[in-house]
Amino acid sequence: QVQLVESGGGLVKPGGSLRLSCAASGFTFSDHYISWIRQAPGKGLEWVSYISSSGGTRDYADSVKGRFTISRDNARSSLYLQMNSLRAEDTAVYYCAREARITMVQGVIVRPFHFDYWGQGTLVTVSS
Amino acid sequence: NFMLTQPHSVSESPGKTVTISCTRSSGSIASNYVQWYQQRPGSSPTTVIYEHNQRPPGVPDRFSGSIASSSNSASLTVSGLKTEDEADYYCQSYDSSNRVVFGGGTKLTVL
Numbered sequence: 001q002v003q004l005v006e007s008g009g010g011l012v013k014p015g016g017s018l019r020l021s022c023a024a025s026g027f028t029f030s031d032h033y034i035s036w037i038r039q040a041p042g043k044g045l046e047w048v049s050y051i052s053s054s055g056g057t058r059d060y061a062d063s064v065k066g067r068f069t070i071s072r073d074n075a076r077s078s079l080y081l082q083m084n085s086l087r088a089e090d091t092a093v094y095y096c097a098r099e100a101r102i103t104m105v106q107g108v109i110v111r112p113f114h115f116d117y118w119g120q121g122t123l124v125t126v127s128s
Numbered sequence: 129n130f131m132l133t134q135p136h137s138v139s140e141s142p143g144k145t146v147t148i149s150c151t152r153s154s155g156s157i158a159s160n161y162v163q164w165y166q167q168r169p170g171s172s173p174t175t176v177i178y179e180h181n182q183r184p185p186g187v188p189d190r191f192s193g194s195i196a197s198s199s200n201s202a203s204l205t206v207s208g209l210k211t212e213d214e215a216d217y218y219c220q221s222y223d224s225s226n227r228v229v230f231g232g233g234t235k236l237t238v239l
Contacts, residue, residue, distance in 0.1 A: 035228065045165075045173065045218050047228035059227065095172060113222040114163050114179065118172040 002026040002117045004096050009122030016086050016126070022079040022096030022119055029077035030054070033099040033111060036070060036081050038092035039121070048094070049081065053102070064090075086126045093121040130154045132219050132231035139237040144209050148234045150219030151201040160221045162202040164193055167233075168215045176217075177204060206236070214238045 008020040022034070035050040049070040051058045058070050069082040079096050097115040104110070131153040140146040150162065162180050165173035175184050177193035180202065190213075195202045202221075206213055219231040 037228075044216075044233040045167075045220075045230040047230060050226075050228070059225075061227070100178070111226070112178075113161060113220075113226075113228060114175065115165070115173075115220075116175060116178075116184070118174070120172055 002098070004098060004117055004119035006094060006096055006119045006122035009094065009124045011125045011127065012086055013128050014087060014126055017082070017084045018086065018124060020081040020083065020094055020122060020124070022081075024077045024079065024096075024098070027098075029072075030074040031101060033102065034072065034079050035097050035099065035115065036068075036079075037095045037097050037115070037118075038090075038124075039095070040089075040092040043092075046092075050099075051079070083124070086124075088126050091124060091126050093123050095119050095121045129223050129225075129227070130229065132221060132229055134217075134219060134231040134234045136232070137235040137237065139239055140209055142209050142211060142238055145205060145207040146209060146236065148204045148206075148217055148219075148236065149199075149201050150203070150231050151199065152221070155223075156197065157195050157200045157202055158197055160223070162193070162195065163220045164191075164202075164204045165218045165220065166213075166215045167218065173218065209238050211238050 003025045005023045036048040049060045051070045067085045071080045096119045098117040100112040100114045100116045133151045164177040166176045167173040176191045181193040190207045192205045218233045
Protein backbone atom coordinates (compact mmCIF):
# COMPACT_ATOMS: atom_id res chain seq x y z
CA GLN A 1 0.00 0.00 0.00
CA VAL A 2 1.05 3.57 -0.63
CA GLN A 3 2.85 5.13 2.31
CA LEU A 4 4.43 8.52 2.84
CA VAL A 5 6.28 9.01 6.12
CA GLU A 6 7.63 12.42 7.07
CA SER A 7 10.38 13.00 9.58
CA GLY A 8 12.79 15.69 10.70
CA GLY A 9 10.42 18.10 12.41
CA GLY A 10 11.16 19.66 15.78
CA LEU A 11 11.80 22.85 17.70
CA VAL A 12 14.14 25.38 16.12
CA LYS A 13 15.00 28.98 16.93
CA PRO A 14 14.11 31.83 14.57
CA GLY A 15 16.77 32.11 11.90
CA GLY A 16 17.64 28.44 12.22
CA SER A 17 17.49 25.58 9.74
CA LEU A 18 15.81 22.23 9.52
CA ARG A 19 15.69 19.45 6.93
CA LEU A 20 12.51 17.45 6.49
CA SER A 21 12.40 14.05 4.83
CA CYS A 22 9.56 12.05 3.34
CA ALA A 23 10.07 8.33 2.76
CA ALA A 24 7.79 6.82 0.13
CA SER A 25 6.84 3.19 -0.42
CA GLY A 26 4.23 1.08 -2.14
CA PHE A 27 4.41 2.82 -5.52
CA THR A 28 6.86 3.87 -8.22
CA PHE A 29 8.15 7.07 -6.66
CA SER A 30 9.73 8.37 -9.86
CA ASP A 31 6.34 8.40 -11.62
CA HIS A 32 4.85 11.13 -9.46
CA TYR A 33 5.11 14.82 -8.73
CA ILE A 34 5.26 15.46 -4.99
CA SER A 35 4.44 18.55 -2.93
CA TRP A 36 5.04 19.83 0.56
CA ILE A 37 1.89 21.29 2.11
CA ARG A 38 1.75 22.83 5.57
CA GLN A 39 -0.91 23.59 8.14
CA ALA A 40 -0.31 26.09 10.92
CA PRO A 41 -1.93 25.21 14.27
CA GLY A 42 -5.68 25.65 13.98
CA LYS A 43 -5.38 27.01 10.43
CA GLY A 44 -5.99 25.83 6.89
CA LEU A 45 -3.83 24.13 4.32
CA GLU A 46 -1.09 26.04 2.52
CA TRP A 47 0.83 24.69 -0.44
CA VAL A 48 4.59 25.20 0.06
CA SER A 49 6.47 23.62 -2.84
CA TYR A 50 6.39 20.96 -5.54
CA ILE A 51 8.94 18.99 -7.48
CA SER A 52 8.42 17.17 -10.76
CA SER A 53 8.85 13.42 -11.09
CA SER A 54 12.40 13.73 -12.45
CA GLY A 55 13.33 16.57 -10.12
CA GLY A 56 13.97 18.90 -13.03
CA THR A 57 11.17 21.32 -12.22
CA ARG A 58 10.31 22.81 -8.88
CA ASP A 59 8.40 25.79 -7.55
CA TYR A 60 7.69 27.49 -4.27
CA ALA A 61 5.05 29.60 -2.60
CA ASP A 62 6.09 33.24 -2.34
CA SER A 63 6.12 32.93 1.45
CA VAL A 64 9.06 30.48 1.36
CA LYS A 65 10.83 31.31 -1.90
CA GLY A 66 14.54 31.88 -1.39
CA ARG A 67 14.50 30.20 2.03
CA PHE A 68 13.27 26.66 1.33
CA THR A 69 14.67 24.12 -1.15
CA ILE A 70 12.86 21.00 -2.27
CA SER A 71 14.73 17.99 -3.62
CA ARG A 72 14.22 14.31 -4.22
CA ASP A 73 16.25 11.11 -4.54
CA ASN A 74 14.34 8.72 -6.76
CA ALA A 75 16.81 5.90 -6.07
CA ARG A 76 15.94 6.15 -2.39
CA SER A 77 12.24 7.00 -2.95
CA SER A 78 12.70 10.04 -0.76
CA LEU A 79 11.69 13.68 -0.78
CA TYR A 80 13.36 16.46 1.16
CA LEU A 81 12.71 20.03 2.23
CA GLN A 82 15.64 22.12 3.37
CA MET A 83 14.29 25.03 5.40
CA ASN A 84 16.60 27.96 6.18
CA SER A 85 16.06 31.34 7.85
CA LEU A 86 13.05 29.96 9.66
CA ARG A 87 10.46 32.34 11.06
CA ALA A 88 7.74 32.00 13.69
CA GLU A 89 5.15 31.98 10.90
CA ASP A 90 6.70 28.80 9.48
CA THR A 91 5.41 26.91 12.52
CA ALA A 92 3.14 24.21 11.13
CA VAL A 93 2.59 20.55 10.46
CA TYR A 94 4.34 19.78 7.18
CA TYR A 95 2.80 17.11 4.95
CA CYS A 96 4.27 15.50 1.88
CA ALA A 97 1.55 14.74 -0.64
CA ARG A 98 1.65 12.69 -3.81
CA GLU A 99 -0.02 13.96 -6.95
CA ALA A 100 -2.02 11.45 -8.93
CA ARG A 101 -0.21 10.14 -11.96
CA ILE A 102 0.43 12.56 -14.81
CA THR A 103 -0.91 11.75 -18.25
CA MET A 104 0.30 12.58 -21.73
CA VAL A 105 -2.15 14.11 -24.15
CA GLN A 106 -0.77 14.53 -27.67
CA GLY A 107 2.75 14.68 -26.29
CA VAL A 108 1.88 17.27 -23.63
CA ILE A 109 2.21 16.50 -19.92
CA VAL A 110 -1.09 16.97 -18.13
CA ARG A 111 -0.70 17.35 -14.39
CA PRO A 112 -3.68 16.27 -12.34
CA PHE A 113 -3.02 18.69 -9.44
CA HIS A 114 -4.86 16.18 -7.30
CA PHE A 115 -3.19 15.01 -4.10
CA ASP A 116 -4.25 11.40 -3.78
CA TYR A 117 -2.05 10.37 -0.86
CA TRP A 118 -0.76 12.35 2.12
CA GLY A 119 1.69 11.52 4.85
CA GLN A 120 0.86 11.84 8.53
CA GLY A 121 2.81 15.09 8.83
CA THR A 122 5.73 16.31 10.91
CA LEU A 123 5.49 19.30 13.26
CA VAL A 124 7.92 22.18 12.90
CA THR A 125 7.93 24.73 15.71
CA VAL A 126 9.93 27.93 15.32
CA SER A 127 10.31 29.64 18.66
CA SER A 128 12.98 31.17 20.85
CA ASN B 129 -3.57 34.54 -8.99
CA PHE B 130 -6.97 33.92 -7.49
CA MET B 131 -8.47 33.00 -4.14
CA LEU B 132 -10.96 30.30 -3.22
CA THR B 133 -13.47 31.42 -0.61
CA GLN B 134 -15.38 28.97 1.55
CA PRO B 135 -17.83 29.54 4.40
CA HIS B 136 -16.10 29.22 7.74
CA SER B 137 -18.64 26.73 9.06
CA VAL B 138 -21.86 24.91 8.24
CA SER B 139 -24.05 22.68 10.34
CA GLU B 140 -26.90 20.31 9.71
CA SER B 141 -28.70 17.40 11.32
CA PRO B 142 -28.02 13.72 10.68
CA GLY B 143 -29.83 12.40 7.62
CA LYS B 144 -30.09 15.84 6.03
CA THR B 145 -28.18 17.31 3.07
CA VAL B 146 -25.59 20.08 3.24
CA THR B 147 -23.76 21.97 0.51
CA ILE B 148 -20.40 23.69 0.94
CA SER B 149 -19.48 26.36 -1.58
CA CYS B 150 -16.08 27.37 -2.91
CA THR B 151 -16.05 30.63 -4.87
CA ARG B 152 -13.21 31.56 -7.20
CA SER B 153 -12.27 35.24 -7.04
CA SER B 154 -11.10 35.67 -10.63
CA GLY B 155 -10.93 33.57 -13.75
CA SER B 156 -13.40 30.85 -14.59
CA ILE B 157 -14.08 28.07 -12.11
CA ALA B 158 -14.27 25.73 -15.08
CA SER B 159 -10.73 26.57 -16.21
CA ASN B 160 -8.98 24.32 -13.71
CA TYR B 161 -10.14 21.22 -11.92
CA VAL B 162 -11.35 21.54 -8.33
CA GLN B 163 -10.69 18.93 -5.68
CA TRP B 164 -12.26 18.52 -2.25
CA TYR B 165 -10.48 17.11 0.78
CA GLN B 166 -11.88 15.93 4.10
CA GLN B 167 -9.78 16.33 7.23
CA ARG B 168 -10.98 14.76 10.44
CA PRO B 169 -9.47 16.05 13.72
CA GLY B 170 -5.94 14.79 14.19
CA SER B 171 -5.78 13.20 10.74
CA SER B 172 -4.30 14.01 7.36
CA PRO B 173 -6.55 15.20 4.53
CA THR B 174 -8.13 12.64 2.21
CA THR B 175 -9.80 13.20 -1.14
CA VAL B 176 -13.58 13.04 -1.36
CA ILE B 177 -13.94 14.63 -4.81
CA TYR B 178 -11.41 15.25 -7.60
CA GLU B 179 -11.71 16.81 -11.06
CA HIS B 180 -14.87 18.70 -10.07
CA ASN B 181 -17.12 15.67 -9.61
CA GLN B 182 -15.17 12.41 -9.52
CA ARG B 183 -15.27 10.19 -6.45
CA PRO B 184 -12.24 8.10 -5.50
CA PRO B 185 -12.85 4.42 -4.75
CA GLY B 186 -14.23 3.96 -1.27
CA VAL B 187 -15.87 7.38 -0.99
CA PRO B 188 -19.63 6.97 -0.52
CA ASP B 189 -21.92 8.26 -3.24
CA ARG B 190 -23.43 10.52 -0.59
CA PHE B 191 -20.59 12.87 -1.56
CA SER B 192 -20.95 14.75 -4.84
CA GLY B 193 -19.24 17.70 -6.48
CA SER B 194 -20.29 20.23 -9.05
CA ILE B 195 -19.38 23.60 -10.51
CA ALA B 196 -21.57 26.53 -11.50
CA SER B 197 -20.35 29.13 -13.97
CA SER B 198 -23.13 31.53 -12.98
CA SER B 199 -21.68 31.91 -9.48
CA ASN B 200 -18.13 30.97 -10.47
CA SER B 201 -18.09 28.44 -7.70
CA ALA B 202 -17.67 24.78 -6.94
CA SER B 203 -19.85 22.92 -4.48
CA LEU B 204 -19.52 19.84 -2.35
CA THR B 205 -22.82 18.25 -1.40
CA VAL B 206 -23.11 15.64 1.32
CA SER B 207 -26.45 13.89 1.56
CA GLY B 208 -27.76 11.53 4.24
CA LEU B 209 -25.42 13.17 6.75
CA LYS B 210 -23.74 10.94 9.30
CA THR B 211 -21.89 11.95 12.44
CA GLU B 212 -18.72 10.54 10.86
CA ASP B 213 -18.94 13.26 8.17
CA GLU B 214 -18.12 15.87 10.79
CA ALA B 215 -14.78 17.29 9.65
CA ASP B 216 -13.06 20.19 7.94
CA TYR B 217 -13.45 20.32 4.17
CA TYR B 218 -11.05 22.11 1.82
CA CYS B 219 -11.46 22.91 -1.84
CA GLN B 220 -8.31 23.11 -3.98
CA SER B 221 -7.44 24.15 -7.48
CA TYR B 222 -4.42 25.62 -9.30
CA ASP B 223 -3.57 28.75 -11.22
CA SER B 224 -2.04 29.49 -14.61
CA SER B 225 1.43 29.42 -13.06
CA ASN B 226 0.79 25.86 -11.86
CA ARG B 227 0.63 26.98 -8.26
CA VAL B 228 -1.76 25.16 -5.98
CA VAL B 229 -4.52 27.16 -4.30
CA PHE B 230 -6.50 25.97 -1.28
CA GLY B 231 -9.71 27.41 0.08
CA GLY B 232 -9.71 28.46 3.71
CA GLY B 233 -11.65 25.40 4.81
CA THR B 234 -15.15 24.79 6.13
CA LYS B 235 -15.96 23.13 9.43
CA LEU B 236 -18.93 20.79 9.02
CA THR B 237 -20.81 20.08 12.21
CA VAL B 238 -23.40 17.30 12.25
CA LEU B 239 -25.63 17.91 15.22
